[in-house]
Amino acid sequence: MAARNTAYLLVGLLALLHTWGVTAHVEVEMEDRVEVFRGETASITCMFTSSEGVGGIMIQWFFMTQTGEKQRVFYQDPTGTVVDKGTFTDRISVNGTGATGEIVVTISNVQLDDELEFICLVKGLTAGTAEGRTKLKVFVLPDFPTIEGVQTGISLNDGPSKIGTCEVKNGFPWPNITWYRNNAPLRGSPDVLKVVPSTTVESSGLLSVKSELIMKVMKEDKDDLFYCEVKFFVPGAVRMTETRHINITVYYPSTAVNVWVESPKGNIKEGDSIELQCRDNGNKPSSILTISDETGENTIDSNVLVLDNVTRRNSGVYQCVSMDMDTYEEISGNTTVFVNYLDPAAVMPNNSVVVAQGMELTATCNALSSLQTQIVWLKDGEAVSMGNSLILKDATFDSAGQYVCVVTVLEIEGMETSGTLHVEVKGPPEIMKPDDTEVEESFGTTVDLTCNVRGFPTPSVTWTTSDGKILPPASQIESWGEVHSVVSIKVTSDITAFCNASNDFGTDLLTYNIAATINTTTPATTSTSTTTTATNTSATVKAETLIPPKKEGNGFIIAVIIVCILLLAILGSVLYFLYKKGKICGRSGKQDLTKEKSSKDNIVVEMKSDNTEEAVLLGVNGEKQPPSHQGGAYLNVQK
Template sequence: MAARDSASLLVGLLVLFHTWGVWANVEVNMEDRVEVFRGDTAQITCMFTSSDGVGGMVIQWFYVKPSGEKQKIYYQDTTMKVVDRGTQFTERMSVNGTGATGEIVLTISNVQPVDELEFICLVKGLTDGTGEGRTKLKVFETPERPTIEGVQTGISVNEDSPSKIGICEVKNGFPTPNITWYRNNTPLRADRDVVKVVPSITTESTKLVSVRSELSMKVTKEDKDNLFYCEITYFIPGGTKMTETNRINITVYYPSTAVSVWVESPKGKIKEGDSIEIRCQGNGNMPSSIFKISKKGSDLADSNVLVIDNVTRRQSGVYECTSTDTDTFDEISGNTTVFVNYLDPAVVMPKDTVVVAQGEELMATCNALSSLQTQTVWIKNGVEISVGHNLTLKDNTFETAGTYVCVVTVPEIEGMETNGTLTVYVQGPPVILEVENTEIDASYEETVNLSCHVRGFPAPSIIWTTSDGKNLETTSQMKTEEGIRSVVSVTVTTDIIAFCNASNEFGTEAVAFNITARGRGVIIAVIIICILLLAILGSVLYFLYKKGKICGRSGKQDLTKEKSSKDNIVVEMKSDNTEEAVLLGVNGEKQPPNDQSGEYLDVQK
């Protein structure tokens, strides 16, 4: 009986303990998510409480595979801590805490996108009370800078379906970045008939994601000025960030609705002789458009540029430019009027030359037909003497004779001018222009050039003569604007007077040149002196001959006799032309002539 009671008590105690375990309460608290950048360390905290107390708990960590299956990675009780082998976290995880404080932390280093999983913390109490919590690990990677590439070819507005605009790409982000296309500052939404956006996603072996987006559109003319770009949205712990690509524009081909035609050069008014360049351009830019330039239906250029060299007034007129779209064969045209200004050669009246008498009045005119207002000036010898088409010369003299140039210009166009000439001759007798020097000193046998400048019309004839009536040969003669210049060369051997004689049908005039020969008298005196010396020398020799001092006479002379210092011989020359010589003795007495014959004379003291 006692044994049965003891057994009943034991069963009752077991039932009591079992009843307590069923009703034990274990609560586990965890964050919904833990967010970290790729490569960083993640810490997942598991906090728990139990009605049995927190001592002696069994703690396990699991993660949920993509298939939904749970994979245990850690076990812990009061006696052991075990990290499961062969999982993707075995080498990178650690667990801190004993559970006695009601908190345990799972740490995972070098987190990668493949680690983005759900983690479970399972806690068992002493009386089989169980609780679990779950946390999702979120991994983030900032993508590389996005790129954009627009199409290189133009897009026609006539295309029936959307045309490719460009491609945006962003690489190696996590989670998957988003790409939004913008036109100017407005986002583009997909529209089957107008806008088409085609994304493509590539997942690398590292689970990093690259996104590529292609935009196609039906373009309009306004899109030629629009800017396209992409906005990239990517995720980071605690939020999102945004970045943008560069802006691009596209070439849009659209047909012309008008054609402009203009003269590219020269700028301003055109004159004959210029080279002109005519250009035209449509307000569209279809590559299939061709141009031609024509005048009065005649094609001049199969392009949008026409060049005409050395243009004349005949090229004035309306020039038309036609643009043809070879796809649609639509034609549009425009035109411009070209006017070539002209200035005809100057016409001078009287023409070329005119002859007037001295004292008469002369009136001349100069005109040139021009498309613009002209201005006329008269010039003589480089000096402006009159302004206007008319030239009046009153009381004409030789000074008014000469060549007159009329210059006609168009003030509005630089370099547009013409000119004409009028030569005026004034009739009258010869007039010898002022001579610089008519009194000339010249050396003996020196050549002197004499110049005589004569006015007169008709042109005078010029003759050179001397005072003794001889004609001198003219060295040179030339016409000048004022008349005739004549030059003669004279070799001076004696004093001479030369005359320049000018004459025409209206009269004559002459000028005299007095030429003095320097040094002629000195030469004559030297000649006379030389003759006298020769005469004296001849007399002395004759005297010596008579005295026997010169070999050839018979007889002897005493050479030992002492000469008297007073012995002198005097030779007297008569003034007449005879060669009679009178010998004077020592005392000045004349010796007889016969003593001057072929015989020797003795000279004594």
């Protein structure tokens, strides 16, 4: 202690001598505030100057307690430094010395309780004392704000009612809440709008703010959107965030009712299902809607009425009534429903009609409809007439058949009806001639002959032959005044068949000529002959005329062949006899006979028909020989 006092004395004497005759002073500069987030490190700087220099400067740091008392945390003089134990013992540090004119106090891990005012006190030996003050501000980001609207509706008859509550929690310092409606801030107005705030200090020291909006609603508020804007402070700035947007349910009485056909859209036709809906322009849960028709048969206490498979009887005025059960007041609206219809087509004459050939027929088709119709007459799927009348002039068998009258409402898809008329044209039978009535068939085969006849009354059809036989048909089909008859005939000879058709007005005849043919195959045989040295010693006789005609019977053909063979044998014998006697000479008029030895004399006879009849080759000894020529039948004699 004695040493410290001596030091003070020496410093004081030096300062006194140095400033003899001069006014001494000390100046301190500090920031007004230092701002940090909770948990961060705060640095508070104290800058000072002294007219007597810094050699004898004494520096002290204090903070102001919540009760307004000063509490020292740091002391420094030329002899040393002291950090006082207390609130900041473990978190405070001091940087710099008085020799530099700046000293910084650093507080780590700043907490809410550290939001205090800090004082830097500088005292010179003779220059006096000066101090500076800095407030330490601590900030904590709040939670995201929430908004809750009222769950029940609000009636226009009620006074100011609670709309909703906004709340923001766990911030520091106090956040600020502002109510908005459709992006416009709400301001308090007596008896119309009031904002009631409330604050809470949490056990953690953080702050929570709640704001309640009370307002008298109007009908227009049913579509309004309400939300809250929250502003809060951060180091060096102010931030803002918004809650979600909410709307409220406003109950108000109805002034009008609307009723309409929801489906189908457009025209309605019989057989449709229709759905009617109604709605009033009020919004009170005590209001009841009722839909009914003029007769009261279709009535339902709902805003939806469904009618299935409607008919024209469902046309009429439908009414919707809205009743306020609180006041029993009623208002109503109505709409007119029209169900379009199309009656079945009526064809005259009805069902079927018979008309004579060459005469004229007029038929009509009509269908009662609520809309304009289009009428088309069809036959075999093809349009033959437009309009409600069908006129057949100079009727023929081609005019007969089934006609369909189709009545269509063009404005409504699928609205269609039809009727039929069967027309018969009376007249004598008419056989439809085939392309060919001349038929060639091989002997023993079976041929099918067809006869197609039309006429009315439906003709009767019989098959006969030229010799008066009646042929039973293999099949016979009758339909719509037409007959399709088929007969099967086995060909054993030439046949003439007749298709006979008859009815009350006449007859018709179709003739088929069937020619029977024989197909023969020439056998492959071999013949041998001896050639003589004499020239022009062979005689050839053409025998084409010996081939029987194709259309003869089998017995006749066989007889002709046998006669030909006998004639050829006789002719061969005669020629051979003359040859032996030397009666046959060459062109020079001389006989030149050269005899050669042979096992036997050969005479070859060759026959071939252009109609592929069987060729018979015989030798003198009756042996069959192969043919030696193509074409007609020839007789060759050689020795």
